[in-house]
Amino acid sequence: MTRLLAGVRVIDLSQYIPGPFAAQILADLGADVVKVEPPDGEPMRRLGEVDEDGLTPGYKLVNAGKSVLRLDLKDEEGRRTFAELLSRADVLVESYRPGTLERLGFGRERLAELNSGLVHVALSGWGQDGPYRLRAGHDVTYMAVGGGLAISGTSEAPRMAFPPTADYAAAVQAALAAVAGLFHRGRGADGMLLDVSLMETVLAWQGPSLTAAARGTPLPRAGGMISGGAAWYQVYRTADDRFMAVGAIEHKFWHAFCGAVERPDWIARHAEPMPQHALAAEVAALFASQPLAHWAALFDRVDCCVEPVLDPTEVPDHPHVRERGQIRARDGLVEALFGLRVDGGPPALRAPVRDVEVAEIMAAWRG
Structure with a gap:
């Protein structure tokens, strides 16, 4: 205790x-x-x-x-x-x-x-x-x-x-x-x-959003870097109606992500202006092509800030959560x-x- x-x-x-x-x-x-x-x-x-x-x-x-x-x-x-x-x-x-x-x-x-x-x-x-x-x-x-x-x-x-x-x-x-x-x-x-x-x-x-608004450049809903505007910071639907979370903010992680999905042409697009709707649509199409298990197995081997969105029934059995002893039934x-x-x-x-x-x-x- x-x-x-x-x-x-x-x-x-x-x-x-x-x-x-x-x-x-x-x-x-x-x-x-x-x-x-x-x-x-x-x-x-x-x-x-x-x-x-x-x-x-x-x-x-x-x-x-x-x-x-x-x-x-x-x-x-x-x-x-x-x-x-x-x-x-x-x-x-x-x-x-x-x-x-x-x-x-x-x-x-x-x-x-x-x-x-x-x-x-x-x-x-x-x-x-x-x-x-x-x-x-x-x-x-x-x-x-x-x-x-x-x-x-x-x-x-x-x-x-x-x-x-x-x-x-x-x-x-x-x-x-x-x-x-x-x-x-x-x-x-x-x-x-x-x-x-x-x-x-x-x-x-709210300091960042208040400051942006005061400067005349308010942060757009679903349009900012970590509010839905970046293709490399999104939640994507898989072929079996599950979801994968992508948080590849740093260029090295995005580079690793693109390598894992064999899309080297996406690497330079990390710097595209927000909102990155076109790139996000392409990434969404990719994730929609396979079920969650496929993507979870692929990214389990790649250090690029990509994880499956777990259902509450799955959280207690996640190996890290279980090993750390954070859940008690x-x-x-x-x-x-x-x-x-x-x-x-x-x-x-x-x-x-x-x-x-x-x-x-x-x-x-x-x-």
Whole structure:
């Protein structure tokens, strides 16, 4: 097990994907994470088809490694218990709309009174202030406003990504912020409020497209070097309706690709201006002439950044994924483990999510 954050106590007061995944990263790093849910549980428990235990696979996957405590924060006893947990915690991850914690009696001043060293990660769609602070949203709208959708997709229309990009990117951002906050606190500082926005996480990636637009040369959707305009950076359909991914950006890789498919006349065309529609059509015709197995076998022997697009059923059995031990199947779930190894050790395993009683957590956290 990875124990980099051993001894760190985390309260996960979030729901759905971003906050829970952020807290799971902290658990994967060794923190003790207690997820606090309302009496009826969080909606993700029942969002979609449920298993025999009454829980959805998505809920169990994103909350593995945590203990779950149900508290009614609108009730005086529930607030007392929550206040004691806060007094003993190192990190609070929450994803309420701004102002909700204040209405429950746990605004910044109250949190500071309870625990001056608390690292409070407030993860929200739009941030803690600004005109959109209370506006509803989901991944697709955060991507839309943050610039992540405009040049993604085909020439006809933007296309959403899966899994939801803003959700998972903001989760990583929130976990990184929490660890940085703990590091800062460890150097003698007090706790702090860390404001993490899903939209702004997406926005932070948009420097190149914003700069191009400001210079009057906006990046075209499906027309840029790595957005669909280059023949040597594309996804191509095979004869059996599968797909191959080509990422031969560097000239040496394109040269190797052209040699492998016996098309030396394509080598110099690497430098053709974007979009390279004519060349892409020729490469597409080539890939369409044979099934995926043919191309996978050919390029397995050639170092040129070309790989088959794997179906989710194929990923666990890929030789590299299997050798690295990144996938674990148990209890009808297929887990993708946190991609970190410490000193050559294996990835950290996660215990199943489990419901616990107040007494168990208090006994552990008072110790």
